[in-house]
Amino acid sequence: MRAPDILLSLLLAGLAAAFPFLVNAYWLHVMIIGMIYAIIAASWSLLAGFAGQFSFGHVAFVAIGGYTAGILAVSLHVPLPLGMLAGIVAAALIGAGVGWTCLRMSGPYLAIFTMAFSEVLRITIVTENEITGGPGGLNVPQLFHAQTDLPYYYLILALLVVSVVGMMLVLASRWGLFFRAIRENEQAAAAAGVKVTRFRILACAIASGVAGLAGGFYAPYIGILTPDVASQDQMGLVVAMAIVGGVETLPGVVAGAIAVEFMVEALRSYGQWRLVLFGLLLLLTMRFARNGLLAPGWLAIRRLAVLQGQRLIRGTAD
Amino acid sequence: MLDYFLIQSANGIVIGVIYALIATGLTIIFALLKIVNFAHGELYMMGGYFGYYVITLAGVPPLPAVVAAMAISFAFAVAIERGLLTPLYSPGMERKSDYGILITFGLAVFLRNIAIIIFGPFPLRPPSFFDGDLVLGGLIISYDRLVAAGGGLLILVLLIFFLNRTVWGQALNAVSQSRESASIVGINSERMYMFAFGLGGALAGGAGALVAPIYSLSPSMGLVPDTQAFVIVILGGLGSVSGSIIAGILLGLSENLFIAFLPDPNRGPSYANAFGLFIMMLVLLFRPTGIFGRHHAAME
Amino acid sequence: MAMPALIETRGLSKHFGGIFAVDRLDFAVNAGELVGLIGPNGSGKTTTINLLTGHLKIDAGQVRLRGERVDGAAASVFAARGVGRTFQITQLFSRMSVIENMLVPGLARAHAEKRVVLGEARKHLEFLGLASLETLQAKNLSGGQQKLLELGRALMLKPEILFLDEPFAGVNPYLRDEIIGFVKTLHEAGRTFVIVDHDLDAIQRLVHRLVVMSRGKKIADGPLAEVRTNPAVITAYSGV
Structure with a gap:
């Protein structure tokens, strides 16, 4: 890590710790939702941006994580933390299964297959209402019995940091190198000795497990889980967040998700216009700035800062 | 019981023709632009609304309104193609397949939600083509369904004639087979891409206008046909218009019979959409790149 | 025998x-x-x-x-x-750097240690005359350089x-x-x-x-x- 990165990380950590005391309960809630989306969008980026598997069914794993925790808690009275853990495991296992199923697919075929998987799951949740609560939703018990969202805030902050840093470490390791090699050229990766099958499934399992974690937190936080978590509009929002942030930099995606969620709320009075704006934002970003808006923007600011710093050190006044 | 079977079969064929219309458009777009249009169901939805407003605002009778809806959909699709898809044709463009997936997916989200604002979230139903039902013994079918199926078949027949017998149709075919050779014989391939996307939009829009009196219009009506169209394209083989027609009718038929014979009557209609998706997942499993595998290998 | x-x-x-x-x-x-x-x-x-x-x-x-x-x-x-190979049409990891292209097969070997692999990769790049291009993305190499890099990548399998x-x-x-x-x-x-x-x-x-x-x-x-x-x-x- 370079000096500006360390400085920025410290600044962000301080800001994140102090955040609940700087805003009112409403914006704290928005921040929590934004961080849940950040985890989902970052895990989608790992799968799509780094491993090259454009899944449009990623929100299905959020639903799997959430409904596993919720149903276990409601029907079998399993403690929530245990249920959330089970949700992560279930999402990762089913994700590995889906990854194995689409081993021979790529590009639009994989996108269609995963989209179909997600829709089938959503329809099943809607239909099997005795277990899932159907379209009316599933009432999930609370995780904390506190007056404020403070415990939820610090928990999701910890989960966000752990999952994103964890994924960044994976991506910086040889696994990440293999993910990208497979994305670039599956045949060449195999010729280079990369176990393509294993690493494709692994990427799916990791991304799905992390999405399951987000779902497992979301369910008790919101208290009511509806099949809409797996809807294609949700998927669209996640994709927009990742694309705006810059799909190949996880911190950029996290910033993108939180920024988009705050914009969603700030524009609440515009009602339905919000999703239109995000569709438009996604279109314009793809059309004119494919590397995203936030990550390249940050790089530019950092370049400028480094340049200014050098000038200061040299003490020249040119 | 037999009557019920007959009615469900007839309904299946009607919706199958509509599916076929949507799917042939998707096929033509893929054959030319080499992208899967994830916003195809939304073009179908827009076509339905175009038809509705031509009838209610301009006072055009329902049948000519279908033709008008197709014309407007054509122009609408061309505008989309000009605005968003031209980067696909520049030789320096990287990861074209990814771009095609994401840009059309974003478009789908955008159109679905802007439709809620412009047209409202509540279902709209344009006037019937003809009121009443046709009764043939035990078979009862509304005239609207007959018109939808008949109109759809007519459009498909005209399309096949157009593709095989006209200069433009053959130019489309030439570009889909080889862009380079087509340009050698003087075909402007970029104009063909534009035309193909417009044509695909017109077919989807026509389908939307035809079903409007039967199923009503809603902003999210494109979601299901969107995925159904992929099933059909994969089953029928890409680039094969006749394959799409047959596969479309088969899917419509089997979906309706599935509803009719599922032992649990409450779950039947709910799982009907899942049924088509499930078939598609199976097809993709056994033919992972669809029937059009070789085309895909050449992509990017 | x-x-x-x-x-x-x-x-x-x-x-x-x-x-x-x-x-x-x-x-x-x-x-x-x-x-x-x-x-x-x-x-x-x-x-x-x-x-x-x-x-x-x-x-x-x-x-x-x-x-x-x-x-x-x-x-x-x-x-x-x-068993190493090159392809009729050069197959590289285009959006990865030259050195990353070399590291993939090196690190895919059992018990490979990053420091050792990096040393081997640099040695091969030196041998093939690509040492100065280490940080360049593979897609930005000339056709000839790409062919050599593909050979180098195969060599990383030992x-x-x-x-x-x-x-x-x-x-x-x-x-x-x-x-x-x-x-x-x-x-x-x-x-x-x-x-x-x-x-x-x-x-x-x-x-x-x-x-x-x-x-x-x-x-x-x-x-x-x-x-x-x-x-x-x-x-x-x-x-x-």
Whole structure:
């Protein structure tokens, strides 16, 4: 890590710790939702941006994580933390299964297959209402019995940091190198000795497990889980967040998700216009700035800062 | 019981023709632009609304309104193609397949939600083509369904004639087979891409206008046909218009019979959409790149 | 008992639809050989390489690596066992840097240590004259540099045998001489090569043994001078 990165990380950590005391309960809630989306969008980026598997069914794993925790808690009275853990495991296992199923697919075929998987799951949740609560939703018990969202805030902050840093470490390791090699050229990766099958499934399992974690937190936080978590509009929002942030930099995606969620709320009075704006934002970003808006923007600011710093050190006044 | 079977079969064929219309458009777009249009169901939805407003605002009778809806959909699709898809044709463009997936997916989200604002979230139903039902013994079918199926078949027949017998149709075919050779014989391939996307939009829009009196219009009506169209394209083989027609009718038929014979009557209609998706997942499993595998290998 | 061949096929067959691309091929390469595999277009050379490196499924027959059957194994298993290859059309990890391209096979080896692998990668890049391009993205290299990088990436497997598929296709005369030089040096260092190419001049300057295929079958196999005068080969090439 370079000096500006360390400085920025410290600044962000301080800001994140102090955040609940700087805003009112409403914006704290928005921040929590934004961080849940950040985890989902970052895990989608790992799968799509780094491993090259454009899944449009990623929100299905959020639903799997959430409904596993919720149903276990409601029907079998399993403690929530245990249920959330089970949700992560279930999402990762089913994700590995889906990854194995689409081993021979790529590009639009994989996108269609995963989209179909997600829709089938959503329809099943809607239909099997005795277990899932159907379209009316599933009432999930609370995780904390506190007056404020403070415990939820610090928990999701910890989960966000752990999952994103964890994924960044994976991506910086040889696994990440293999993910990208497979994305670039599956045949060449195999010729280079990369176990393509294993690493494709692994990427799916990791991304799905992390999405399951987000779902497992979301369910008790919101208290009511509806099949809409797996809807294609949700998927669209996640994709927009990742694309705006810059799909190949996880911190950029996290910033993108939180920024988009705050914009969603700030524009609440515009009602339905919000999703239109995000569709438009996604279109314009793809059309004119494919590397995203936030990550390249940050790089530019950092370049400028480094340049200014050098000038200061040299003490020249040119 | 037999009557019920007959009615469900007839309904299946009607919706199958509509599916076929949507799917042939998707096929033509893929054959030319080499992208899967994830916003195809939304073009179908827009076509339905175009038809509705031509009838209610301009006072055009329902049948000519279908033709008008197709014309407007054509122009609408061309505008989309000009605005968003031209980067696909520049030789320096990287990861074209990814771009095609994401840009059309974003478009789908955008159109679905802007439709809620412009047209409202509540279902709209344009006037019937003809009121009443046709009764043939035990078979009862509304005239609207007959018109939808008949109109759809007519459009498909005209399309096949157009593709095989006209200069433009053959130019489309030439570009889909080889862009380079087509340009050698003087075909402007970029104009063909534009035309193909417009044509695909017109077919989807026509389908939307035809079903409007039967199923009503809603902003999210494109979601299901969107995925159904992929099933059909994969089953029928890409680039094969006749394959799409047959596969479309088969899917419509089997979906309706599935509803009719599922032992649990409450779950039947709910799982009907899942049924088509499930078939598609199976097809993709056994033919992972669809029937059009070789085309895909050449992509990017 | 004689040492088993480094790589050997028995009755190797592959058909696409009704056409036999490779038809009951028996073929063995011993350690330390430098073999040329030639034949007219469509004679099954690339298919043979794909079968011998696990990139295509075998329909019938066997592949043995040092006497041990490996047919049916994945391409990555062949690579892990020291079978390297290049492709007819260069296949790189385009949006990854030159050094990352080299690290992929290095780190995919069992018990590979990053520091050691990095050292090996730099050594190979130095050897191939690519050392100064380390941080460049592979897609920004020239065509010739890409060919060399692909060779370098195959070397990172510490391969015992290397299959080069048309290394001289579309290469300028200067680079051609350079590649011939690299192959000679690597061969003298103990590596075994099988080279497929249409450039018979370059092949003749390199190999000691020539195998000729036509319509999926092996029609000649032996020392260079002998094969050159073989009437069956002349017939196959004259297209009669």
